[in-house]
Amino acid sequence: xxxxRFRKAAAFLTALPLYVFTIAFVAGxxxxxxxxxxxxxxxxxxYVLEPTLRNYKGIFEPAYTAAFAQSIKLALVSTVASVLVGxxxxxxxxxxxxxxxxxxxxxxxxxxxxxxxxxxxxWMTIFRANGVLDSALMAIGVxxxxxxxxxxxxxxxVGMVYTLVPFMIYSVFSSAEKLDWSLVEAARDLGASPAQxxxxxxxxxxxxxxxxxxxxxxxxxxxxxxxxxxxxxxKIALVGNIIQEQMMRVHNMPLAAAFSVxxxxxxxLCLLAYRKLAKTGELEGLIQ
Amino acid sequence: xxxxxxxxxxxxxxxxxxxxKKEEAKPALSLYTWEAMFPQEVLDAFxxxxxxxxxxxxxxxxxxxxxxxEASNGGDYDLVIADDxxxxxxxxxxxxxxxxKSKLSNYGNINPVxxxxxxxxxxxxxxxxxxxxxxxxxxxxxxxxDINGYKDLWDSTLRDDIGVIANYxxxxxxxxxxxxxxxxxxxxxxxxxxxxxxxxxxxxxxxxKDDNLQDDILSGEVxxxxxxxSMVTMALxxxxxxxxxFPEEGIGFGIMAAFIPSKAPNSExxxxxxxxxxxxxxxxxxxxxxxxxxxxxxxxPFISDxxxxxxxxxxGFATNMEMIQNISAEANEKHEQIWTLFKNAAGQ
Numbered sequence: 001x002x003x004x005r006f007r008k009a010a011a012f013l014t015a016l017p018l019y020v021f022t023i024a025f026v027a028g029x030x031x032x033x034x035x036x037x038x039x040x041x042x043x044x045x046x047y048v049l050e051p052t053l054r055n056y057k058g059i060f061e062p063a064y065t066a067a068f069a070q071s072i073k074l075a076l077v078s079t080v081a082s083v084l085v086g087x088x089x090x091x092x093x094x095x096x097x098x099x100x101x102x103x104x105x106x107x108x109x110x111x112x113x114x115x116x117x118x119x120x121x122x123w124m125t126i127f128r129a130n131g132v133l134d135s136a137l138m139a140i141g142v143x144x145x146x147x148x149x150x151x152x153x154x155x156x157x158v159g160m161v162y163t164l165v166p167f168m169i170y171s172v173f174s175s176a177e178k179l180d181w182s183l184v185e186a187a188r189d190l191g192a193s194p195a196q197x198x199x200x201x202x203x204x205x206x207x208x209x210x211x212x213x214x215x216x217x218x219x220x221x222x223x224x225x226x227x228x229x230x231x232x233x234x235k236i237a238l239v240g241n242i243i244q245e246q247m248m249r250v251h252n253m254p255l256a257a258a259f260s261v262x263x264x265x266x267x268x269l270c271l272l273a274y275r276k277l278a279k280t281g282e283l284e285g286l287i288q
Numbered sequence: 289x290x291x292x293x294x295x296x297x298x299x300x301x302x303x304x305x306x307x308x309k310k311e312e313a314k315p316a317l318s319l320y321t322w323e324a325m326f327p328q329e330v331l332d333a334f335x336x337x338x339x340x341x342x343x344x345x346x347x348x349x350x351x352x353x354x355x356x357x358e359a360s361n362g363g364d365y366d367l368v369i370a371d372d373x374x375x376x377x378x379x380x381x382x383x384x385x386x387x388x389k390s391k392l393s394n395y396g397n398i399n400p401v402x403x404x405x406x407x408x409x410x411x412x413x414x415x416x417x418x419x420x421x422x423x424x425x426x427x428x429x430x431x432x433x434d435i436n437g438y439k440d441l442w443d444s445t446l447r448d449d450i451g452v453i454a455n456y457x458x459x460x461x462x463x464x465x466x467x468x469x470x471x472x473x474x475x476x477x478x479x480x481x482x483x484x485x486x487x488x489x490x491x492x493x494x495x496x497k498d499d500n501l502q503d504d505i506l507s508g509e510v511x512x513x514x515x516x517x518s519m520v521t522m523a524l525x526x527x528x529x530x531x532x533x534f535p536e537e538g539i540g541f542g543i544m545a546a547f548i549p550s551k552a553p554n555s556e557x558x559x560x561x562x563x564x565x566x567x568x569x570x571x572x573x574x575x576x577x578x579x580x581x582x583x584x585x586x587x588x589p590f591i592s593d594x595x596x597x598x599x600x601x602x603x604g605f606a607t608n609m610e611m612i613q614n615i616s617a618e619a620n621e622k623h624e625q626i627w628t629l630f631k632n633a634a635g636q
Contacts, residue, residue, distance in 0.1 A: 151494055245628075250624045
């Protein structure tokens with residue numbers, strides 16, 4: 001009896017710092033953010049304690065709904081492209097011999113040793129007028145004038161896909177790795193064509209990985225606003241840009257908070273959809 | 289033997305800083321401003337001559353500076369250099385201390401053009417450090433028309449060929465100027481009209497950014513930019529064929545200024561530094577590095593010929609200039625909305 005109580009107390013005490021940390025630095029700021037989103041802005045900075053729904057109404061200004069539409073469009077494009085690149089990659093990586101698999105893994109991780117900002121500057125060098133790509137295309141005579149590649153929607157989408165595709169690959173890979181290949185062989189033995197075997201056996205069994213890959217690319221791509229700034233020449237205004245601008249330039253903290261709450265709502269919806277579809281709360285690939 | 293060597297090297301390393309310290313170090317000067325505001329040689333020479341080491345902290349946006357200064361209630365920093373409009377707010381919030389001009393022997397070097405500005409109408413709080421205008425810069429090899437003012441930017445031959453700075457008051461302001469209005473209008477309808485004009489400008493906009501916009505006109509990414517003086521200076525040093533236009537509709541003008549926060553822990557060092565950079569020759573060195581107009585009349589003669597035309601105001605220039613000032617919260621919100629719509633339209 002005594003040891004049991006002691007153990008319970010010890011467990012509680014061990015976990016206490018974690019509780020305190022989570023309440024102070026995760027739950028606290030969240031509650032504060034939600035609360036601020038219902039308050040009025042202060043004269044020059046901050047907020048005053050006057051409850052209002054004005055901020056949520058403000059989100060429906062055409063300027064801001066356009067930004068939400070733009071964010072979702074970019075997220076959809078990047079996610080679809082990531083699936084097209086990442087799914088086959090992850091799938092075939094799982095079919096490699098264990099030795100090559102780990103080599104592949106290392107190669108995928110190496111770019112992460114460099115800051116993502118640096119790598120984006122690399123893309124800027126490639127896309128720049130008279131840059132690497134322009135010069136190459138002009139040298140082989142495909143084009144005569146430099147193309148206007150940088151500072152465009154496709155450039156931003158390429159940057160997004162480049163940054164996020166590893167998450168898709170890992171997710172699909174960890175699903176495909178667990179796949180029982182004898183099931184595929186059985187399907188083939190029973191007369192399924194390769195395409196049929198893929199659609200009826202492989203795809204359904206790797207679906208959890210695909211779903212989690214989609215979640216892991218769709219959600220961040222709505223918030224990675226520095227990619228839109230650098231490769232899009234700040235012309236692609238995402239929700240992230242608006243939150244930053246409302247905070248830092250307009251000093252409208254309550255409106256920025258309302259945007260964050262709505263963005264979080266959208267994110268939660270995505271996660272909820274994932275739970276329903278994949279029938280699990282855990283993200284494949286990140287949490288094994 | 290090896291062990292003794294290692295020990296000797298370690299001992300030397302440990303003892304070296306101790307030997308170098310001849311006298312007790314003075315408390316550091318805490319300087320808070322944007323990155324790259326002073327040449328490193330000037331900062332090093334200041335420490336050498338006065339004994340004050342410098343802690344240089346930087347911010348990206350004026351607003352960040354104001355938030356930090358508010359959080360520390362005017363403490364933590366000894367000297368801040370920021371933009372005009374934010375200083376007005378800082379003064380109103382009581383975060384700025386009055387200058388004791390008797391401690392500034394070089395105070396008389398300031399060019400009177402930059403004195404008694406809106407943010408400090410009696411010259412009680414600030415010392416200007418660099419000023420700039422927003423100008424159009426274009427590459428005559430690529431632009432088919434003669435650009436004289438902001439209205440020419442709407443020309444259809446400039447499609448997808450213009451870069452602008454990312455300051456919404458400046459860019460929205462250029463549409464206000466085309467409408468013949470003030471940068472600082474609080475009239476929401478007028479701001480909306482400017483927004484409508486900007487949406488028409490959007491197809492010509494290729495790029496919106498604050499850092500190093502000159503690189504994009506030099507590399508040929510864009511044919512024209514609306515930029516700050518420092519960008520124009522750097523671009524012209526690289527390519528003297530580019531053309532500068534002071535827009536006929538009116539010129540937006542800004543001053544950067546230094547102030548000592550109300551509870552600066554080491555204001556003596558701040559005075560020493562201010563007086564140090566206001567020295568004529570050293571001022572000239574700083575402005576050449578900074579690429580903004582020299583705000584010290586005494587420094588003008590020391591600016592080298594290569595830079596002279598960029599860093600000193602042309603004669604009779606002060607007409608038709610307007611400074612961007614603080615406006616009402618509603619007007620500011622409206623500005624943000626038309627700016628976001630403009631960016632969206634440019635991104636289509």
